[in-house]
Amino acid sequence: MGFPAVQRPHTGKSLGAGERAAARSRPAGDEQPHALLEVVHAPNRTASLKNTRPADVVHLDQVVQEPIPLGQRRCRLAAAGDRQRLIALTFDDGPYPVTTPLLLQTLAELRVPATFFLIGRDAQQFPELAQAIAAAGGEIADHTLSHPNLDELGEAAVTAELHGGATTLQAIAPDPAERTLFRPPHGRYTLATIQAAQAAGYATILWNDDPGDWRSVPPATLLTHVLKHATAPEVLLLHSGKPGTIAMLPELVARYRQAGYSFVTVGSLLQRASAAELNHPAKLPLSGS
Numbered sequence: 001m002g003f004p005a006v007q008r009p010h011t012g013k014s015l016g017a018g019e020r021a022a023a024r025s026r027p028a029g030d031e032q033p034h035a036l037l038e039v040v041h042a043p044n045r046t047a048s049l050k051n052t053r054p055a056d057v058v059h060l061d062q063v064v065q066e067p068i069p070l071g072q073r074r075c076r077l078a079a080a081g082d083r084q085r086l087i088a089l090t091f092d093d094g095p096y097p098v099t100t101p102l103l104l105q106t107l108a109e110l111r112v113p114a115t116f117f118l119i120g121r122d123a124q125q126f127p128e129l130a131q132a133i134a135a136a137g138g139e140i141a142d143h144t145l146s147h148p149n150l151d152e153l154g155e156a157a158v159t160a161e162l163h164g165g166a167t168t169l170q171a172i173a174p175d176p177a178e179r180t181l182f183r184p185p186h187g188r189y190t191l192a193t194i195q196a197a198q199a200a201g202y203a204t205i206l207w208n209d210d211p212g213d214w215r216s217v218p219p220a221t222l223l224t225h226v227l228k229h230a231t232a233p234e235v236l237l238l239h240s241g242k243p244g245t246i247a248m249l250p251e252l253v254a255r256y257r258q259a260g261y262s263f264v265t266v267g268s269l270l271q272r273a274s275a276a277e278l279n280h281p282a283k284l285p286l287s288g289s
């Protein structure tokens, strides 16, 4: 992969000496080749989240002590035309009655794979829905057991949330991704969160675009946002349980396919795209508005 770089999390200060030492102390060759921390836009959410700034990103094998200025974080490393046109749809939370089956049906009709970051407690409540996701070929990943704000928890509690979520999911709908792909609830994390996740063997997956569907935005508004902010490659943050999100999917899929994109799971994307591509995707707007 060859692009180990870690941006410090959003504390507004450089890593302390102890933190740097801790980061350096990871054994060389401790291969988490896809240990990506993809922190990209969450412009609609960040204002209200005290600890979530649109930080840069990052690969966790090594610390870059000089942070990349925010203004450069989406720099183009290559023309969009040279980039792999791959997109991973990710659906956070749930599973939920009604909307999860409807989402699965829509994805099946569109023949689009997707990655589901499930909440362990929700899966406990609706185990048949988690099983349905797996049966439909969905990739099931860890979104913690109880969906806490991980930036408010210590490393041990973070680890417990990760393992609790994975253990729950594995008992219901086994998928190796449960123990390798993790997304922090609300995109809230600290350095301790990331280190706990990495120590547990997880890649921390954020996103390239957040159209704000968690606010129940109308489908046309969502679609406009997504097309305008398309990147290559792309991890798109969406949520389960949102009818507007399901409603926009057919048009979204059609537009991306017209532009030459293939839909993949996060696990597949991590195998096919480099860390540099994922952390600095090329902008590729699919609409002019």
Ligand SMILES: [Zn+2]
Residues within 6 Å of the ligand: 092, 093, 143, 147, 185, 186
């Ligand atoms: Zn969530």
